Amino acid sequence: MVESRTRLVWSDDPKDKVKASEELVLKDQSWTAVFRMEKAGRGGKTVTVISKLPKHDTYLRELCKELKSKCGSGGTHSIESEGGVIEIQGDKRVAIKAIFDKKGIKYKGM
Numbered sequence: 624m625v626e627s628r629t630r631l632v633w634s635d636d637p638k639d640k641v642k643a644s645e646e647l648v649l650k651d652q653s654w655t656a657v658f659r660m661e662k663a664g665r666g667g668k669t670v671t672v673i674s675k676l677p678k679h680d681t682y683l684r685e686l687c688k689e690l691k692s693k694c695g696s697g698g699t700h701s702i703e704s705e706g707g708v709i710e711i712q713g714d715k716r717v718a719i720k721a722i723f724d725k726k727g728i729k730y731k732g733m
Contacts, residue, residue, distance in 0.1 A: 654706070656723065658716060658732035671715050673730075676707035683707045694718045 657675045662668070676683060680702065687700040687709045698711040711719065716733055723730050 654729075656728060656730040658719075658730060660714065660716075668712065669714050671711045671713065671719065673709045673711070673719065674703075674707075675705060676709065678702050678707055683709065687711075690715075690719060690722060693722060 654675060654677055656673050659672050659674070661670045661672050676686075683700040683702065687698055690709065690711055691698045694711055694713070694715040696712040696715060698709060700707065700709045702708070720730070720733055
């Protein structure tokens, strides 16, 4: 039986490390994700861009992986001077909004 006051001290399971890093990033919710749609320079293809995310590579990688799998499309993530950026192929704003609402991530530009 695990008590709610216990915390993970050490683990070599990669899933535990990802969860711990996500909890730290979400605990400091001083950021707001910004949505925009882009078509220019992409051969006429629409891309949903989410910017001003935290500059945390592990968090961005896992969030991008989750968004790609739940939206059923490709995408990428990067870290720029203004913050983390995730690009998802297609107009997936409604699906991403639902995921962000469930995770408790603040956003604007929908």
